[in-house]
Amino acid sequence: MIFLLLSFYEPGFEPAVKIEKKKEEREFNEYRMLTLSIIRIYQVTLSGIMGDVCVFEPSCSHYGYQSIKKYGIFLGLLMTFDRLERCSPFARSYYPDFYGMVYVPGRGYKLYDPPEENLP
Amino acid sequence: MIMLFFLTEVETFLNPSLVLKFAQELEREGDTFRAITEYKRYAYLVPEKRDSIYFHIVRLYMQEKLYPNALDVLMKINRRDTVWGNLAGYLLLKTGNHEEAGKYLHGKKRALFFAYTGKYDSLKLIIPVEPPELKSKLYAAFLSTIVPGLGRMYAGRVGDGIFSLLAIFGTGMNAYYMYEKGNKPLFYFNVALAAGLYLGDIYGSWVAAKRENEKRKRKFIEKVEEEVLK
Numbered sequence: 001m002i003f004l005l006l007s008f009y010e011p012g013f014e015p016a017v018k019i020e021k022k023k024e025e026r027e028f029n030e031y032r033m034l035t036l037s038i039i040r041i042y043q044v045t046l047s048g049i050m051g052d053v054c055v056f057e058p059s060c061s062h063y064g065y066q067s068i069k070k071y072g073i074f075l076g077l078l079m080t081f082d083r084l085e086r087c088s089p090f091a092r093s094y095y096p097d098f099y100g101m102v103y104v105p106g107r108g109y110k111l112y113d114p115p116e117e118n119l120p
Numbered sequence: 121m122i123m124l125f126f127l128t129e130v131e132t133f134l135n136p137s138l139v140l141k142f143a144q145e146l147e148r149e150g151d152t153f154r155a156i157t158e159y160k161r162y163a164y165l166v167p168e169k170r171d172s173i174y175f176h177i178v179r180l181y182m183q184e185k186l187y188p189n190a191l192d193v194l195m196k197i198n199r200r201d202t203v204w205g206n207l208a209g210y211l212l213l214k215t216g217n218h219e220e221a222g223k224y225l226h227g228k229k230r231a232l233f234f235a236y237t238g239k240y241d242s243l244k245l246i247i248p249v250e251p252p253e254l255k256s257k258l259y260a261a262f263l264s265t266i267v268p269g270l271g272r273m274y275a276g277r278v279g280d281g282i283f284s285l286l287a288i289f290g291t292g293m294n295a296y297y298m299y300e301k302g303n304k305p306l307f308y309f310n311v312a313l314a315a316g317l318y319l320g321d322i323y324g325s326w327v328a329a330k331r332e333n334e335k336r337k338r339k340f341i342e343k344v345e346e347e348v349l350k
Contacts, residue, residue, distance in 0.1 A: 077316065077320075078319060078320055078323040079320075079323070080320070081316045081317050081319065081320020081321075081323070081324075082320040082321070082323050082324035082327065084287075084317070084320065085280065085283060085284040085287055085317060085320060085321055085324055086280050086283075086324065088279065088280070088283040089279075090277075090279025090280055090282075090283055091279075091280075093279055094277065094279075094280075097335055098331055098335070117331075118327050118331075119327075120323070120326055120327060120330070
C-alpha cells in the first residue's frame with residue numbers, strides 16, 4: 001500500500017509563486033485514481049512476470065498511464081485500448097511512415113509512439 | 121612567449137583570404153558548424169561581402185535542416201529582393217509560420233504556400249499536380265462500427281485491422297464461453313474488455329485515417345517541393 005502511494009509521488013521543487021490550478025485539475029477524480037492504481041498494480045506484479053513484450057516506447061502500460069493522467073478517463077481509456085490493438089507484430093511494418101525508432105537502454109530498439117501523436 | 125607568438129601571428133589569424141580558405145576547407149571536409157563559424161568570421165572581417173556570405177551560411181544551415189537558425193541569419197541580410205523573399209517564405213513554411221510565408225513567396229515558389237496550407241485549387245493554377253487523395257476519418261470510424269478492424273484497413277493499416285478483428289472476436293467468444301459455463305465474473309470482465317476494444321478500434325480508425333492523411337500530405341508537399349525547387 002505504501003509502495004502504491006509512493007508511486008504517485010512526483011518529486012519536484014515547490015514553485016516560488018503558487019499558480020492557481022484549473023478547476024478540473026484540483027478535483028479529485030476517484031475513477032481516474034482507480035484506473036491509474038490498476039495500471040500501477042499491473043506494472044509492479046504481472047508486467048515483471050510477462051517480461052518485455054511490448055514493441056513500443058513508452059510501453060502500453062506507461063502509455064495508458066500517461067494518456068489517462070493527461071487526457072482524462074474517457075479519452076485516456078480509448079487511447080489505451082487503441083494502443084493495445086496496435087501492439088502486435090504488424091506494428092514494425094509501419095516504420096518509418098508512422099513510427100520513429102528509439103533506443104531504450106535495457107529494452108533495445110523500440111517504436112516511438114507517445115500519446116500526443118494519437119490525439120483525435 | 122605565447123603572447124609574442126600571437127602578436128606576430130595575429131595577421132595570419134585575421135587574414136580574410138586565409139579565413140575564407142579555411143572555411144571552405146572545413147566545409148569540404150563536412151565540418152559544417154565550424155565552417156559556419158569561420159564564414160561568420162570572414163563576414164565580420166570583410167563587411168562588404170557580408171550579404172553573400174550570409175546567404176551561403178543560410179544554405180549550410182538548410183543542408184543541416186536547421187531551419188530556425190537559417191531564418192535568423194537570413195533576417196540579418198540587408199538585401200531584400202525576390203530571391204531573399206522566396207528563401208524567407210520557404211524557411212517560414214519550414215518553421216511552421218504558414219500564413220506569414222504567403223507574404224514573401226513570389227512566382228512559381230508560391231505553389232509551396234498553397235501546398236502547405238492545403239489550397240489545392242490555387243496550387244493547380246501554378247503547377248499541374250493532382251492533389252492527394254485523403255481518407256475520410258468519419259468513414260473510417262463508421263466502417264469500424266460495422267465490422268471491427270475494417271476502418272483501420274481502409275486507412276491503410278491492414279495488419280492492425282486484422283489484429284483488432286481477432287482481438288475483439290476472441291474476447292467476444294470468450295465472453296460467450298464464460299456465459300455458457302456460468303462464470304459470471306469472467307463473463308462481465310470479457311464483455312467489458314470486448315466493449316473497450318470495440319470502442320478503441322473506432323477511435324483508432326479515426327486516428328489512423330488522420331495520420332494516413334498527414335503522411336499523404338507530407339509526401340505531396342515533398343513532391344511539390346521537388347517540382348518547384350528543381
